[in-house]
Amino acid sequence: MEDDMYIDTHSHIYENEFLEDRAEVVERAREAGGGKIVLPxxxxxxxxxxxxxxxAYPGMMFPLAGLHPTSVREDYREELAAVERELGARKYYGIGECGLDFYWDRTYWREQVKALEWQLGMAREAHLPVVIHSRDSLAEVFESLERYSGVQGILHCFPGGAExxxxxxxxGFLLGIGGVVTFKRSRMAETVREIGAEPLVLETDAPYLAPVPKRGKRNESSYIPIIAEKVAEIIGVEAKKIEEITTKNAMNLFNLHSENV
Ligand SMILES: [Zn+2]
Known part of the structure; x- marks a missing residue:
């Protein structure tokens, strides 16, 4: 059954934090019911x-192509040209992660907006979904999304309220829900309570943002069920229901139905 598994829609398992034991991390994810992992x-x-x-993991891991906002600098045009070349060179399942991060550094805010809108344009042209990163920038992200209406995707680690x-x-966006939903007094938990399960997808953002009780440790896809349990508890349904809905959403958005498990 395709919906009988979890999908981690956001993991950086390719990073060096997993250099030593990636195979074991993948094995734990499989044992925890994780079938697919999207790599932004x-x-x-x-x-x-x-x-x-x-x-190394065909049918399980699905890469996206994009430029992260914290990597936007003077050379962002060359970086984006490289992304465009990549899109022509091999199969990607979406654009991202792209977006605006005004929390860490605002130096290149204008370039960040240009890079985001360039990538929204690419997504529109290639008929691919986008994965958006937004930190201290949701109003500005909405402005850009309005200019590229019709592009669909995920607002990853959704930072907003119910409205x-x-x-x-x-x-046409889904909300990426991760470990933050398990944190005390998390706004994400309030948002989930108000909005319900239908527009959600699950994500780790591994190696960052591990859920309670693993908070502060390296995050990994095998913790997705912890997040699902928390979402289920907040909404008042079975975790199985959360698994079904979020897996269906991710399968449809990234068009994974034709991919072998
Ligand atoms: Zn990320």
């Missing part, structure tokens, strides 16, 4: 590691 791109420095990892969630859903 960061930049040209990390892309080779991502592609090597995806190639913003409804706006995102109205624009």
């Amino acid at each position: 791109d960061i930049d040209s420095e990390s892309r080779g590691r991502m592609l090597d990892t995806a190639a 913003e969630a409804r706006r995102a859903v109205g624009m």
Whole structure:
């Protein structure tokens, strides 16, 4: 059964934090019911590691192509040209992660907006979904999304409240829910309570943002059921239901139905 598994829609398992024991991490994910893992791109420095990892797990790992906002600098045009070349060179399942991060550094905010909109344009042209990263920038992200209406995707690690969630859903976006939902006084938990399960997908953002009780440790896809349990508890349904809905959403968005498990 295709929906009888979890999908981690956001993992950087190709990063060096997993250099020593990636095979065991993958095995634990499988044992925990994890069938598929989506790999968001960061930049040209990390892309080779991502592609090597995806190639080692065909039918399980699915790479995206994109430029992360914290990697946007003076050379962002060259970086984006490389992303465009990649899209022509091999199969990618979406664009990202792209977006705006005004939390870490605002130096290149104009370039970040240009890079985001370039990638939204690519997504529109290639008929691919986008994975959006937004930190201290949700209003500005919405402005860009309005300019590229029709492009669909995930607002990863969704930072907004219920009203913003409804706006995102109205624009054809899914909400990426991860370990933050398990944190005390998390806004994400309130948003999930208000919005319900239908527009959600699950994600780790591994190696970051591990859920309670693993908080502070390296995150990995085998913790997805912890997140699903928490979402189920908040909404008041069985975890199995959360698994079904989020897996169906991810399969449809990334068009994974034709991919072998
Ligand atoms: Zn990420």
